[in-house]
Amino acid sequence: MARDRVLVIDDDPDLRGLCVIVLADWGLTAIEAEDCAKALALLDRERSRLCAVLLDYFMPGMDPKECTREIKKRIDPGVRVVLVSAAVDIVDRAAEVGLDRFLAKPFDLNDLHAVVLGPG
Amino acid sequence: VRSISIGKRLSLLVLTQLITAAIVVIASVIVLGQVSEQAHYVKSYVFAPLLEIGTAWQTANELTSSLEDFPAGLEPSRQSIAQLRDFISKYEREWEVWGSSVPDAQRYQEILKKVNRLSLLKEEHDAVLAFRAPLAKLDEAVQHPSGRTREEASRQRRDSLELRAALQQLNFVNLQYMAIGFDDFAHVLRNLSIFLIVVGAASMIASPLVGLSVRRAIAPRVTLLVEKVKRFRELGINEPVGPWVGDELAVLANALDVSFAAIVARDKERERFLAVAAHELKTPLTTLKGFAQAALKHRDDAALRDRALSVIDRQSTRLARLIQDLLWTASAAAGRLPFRPGPLDLEALTRRAIGEVELLAGAHRFPLTVRGETHILGDAMLLEQSLAGMLIQAASMMPPGEPVPITLDGLGAVVRLTVEVGGAELPEGDIDRLLEPFAVLSFEGREQVPPRSTGLGLHLAREIVRLHTGSLRIERGPKGIVSFVMEFPL
16 A cells, blocks of 8 residues: 555644645645644544654643654554644754754645655 | 841941951050150150269369379369269169169169179169268368368368269279160060051951951852852842841842842733733634635635624724734833823713723623713823723623613712623622733633623723822622722812
């Protein structure tokens, strides 16, 4: 089964909508979740088709560190988890939640392509 | 020692200097008194008899000379005898130390005793007696003249010589008295000089010692405070210098600690504010940029282009509001909000604000109930801004479609505007912290149906209401309803 789905976890519906359009251009399907609790519920179902997770830092509900830990438990190795945030200290935030991939808002669509489909 | 205040330390230093100065002045007065008394004593009791003895010596010499030739010589002069009699009487009365009860004489006896020369008293008394005997004979001859014979003249001449010899002895005794008295005077002077030197030296030592102790108690801590200020200024490190208690430096150190802690807290708050502001500015920019890029890529897709334009319009509107709120928040923090008050109707103003907000939050209604007098003195532009911000904040925290009831009550001493917010998930505890910048963002509606607040609306509203000497507070009511309550003086 092809891994062509990207889980987009962000409380901004416009950003989620943007990801749906852009990812579709790249042959990917965006699965939207407005918070971590809803995302975790989707993960079990989409696990086998998932190629990446785009995760916002500031969201209502679950603590981002806990959210990341729970996501990692539910995805296959090799699935990219990318922190996407407008925080000024995104490098520190990524390290805090244990992620080595991050994308600072506002981003260029080419940069989004690189973190989702780029090498390594 | 640290508990003594600096004021008390300085007072102690001044007091010490005053005391030492007073001691020096008193000692000087005592010394001057002693010297004056001693000088008077030497003059009146040591030198004066010598002068009198000298005068008597001259009289006795004249008497002796007048009696030398016979028969050409004269009878003893009544005047000379009278002068010599007066001299010896005065001497016995005023100056003879032997058996005298005069204070100066008794003092002199003590001096003679001290130098072991009491034998001089006897010599003096003998000299007085030796003077008295020939004087009595000569006086008798003057009182009862019997004609001047050679024998008589010879006897009178012998008496006058004895008189001179007695005077010479008396002079010799008094010279020794003078020497002893002068030695005593010099001794007293030396003792007084030593006393003055000791007092002066004690003053010289005591004042610097007290001054040094004050300096030791103050200077090191002042240095520490200067170092603390320097480290804070250069490195931003706030290190407590205590524990000091009880004096002005402790108060100053505590004030510095509190001030520096406040500066650190303010800096942290400013950093947090800037970080959140940057985050809030960058968030709409992301969708603006992303949708712009997507629309450019799909120029022929009308549906996508329309959607992109709609998002860009909404997000740019929000961005403009956020920038305006940030500028106003900065102005409010600096106390530079442009406040131009005038008479206004709060009801009309509220209706205008509702109309403005309903354009942004179409899913919500804002039913308004008005009671009583609603005319106040205020700045219409600022108040409309604060009301709109507060209403957007209320709507953003409520489930979509829920009405936002507003009550304007002017029946009391104030005009009270109440906005009810139902269904919001708010923090436990101090709910007033929602009035801080961006604190409300975490508690806004999950589904992000417009309007999204800027996170500054309540904060700005409070600052604007404060300018009107009014107040804005948040009240927790029954059934999870929270109210934003503005009050304005009529």
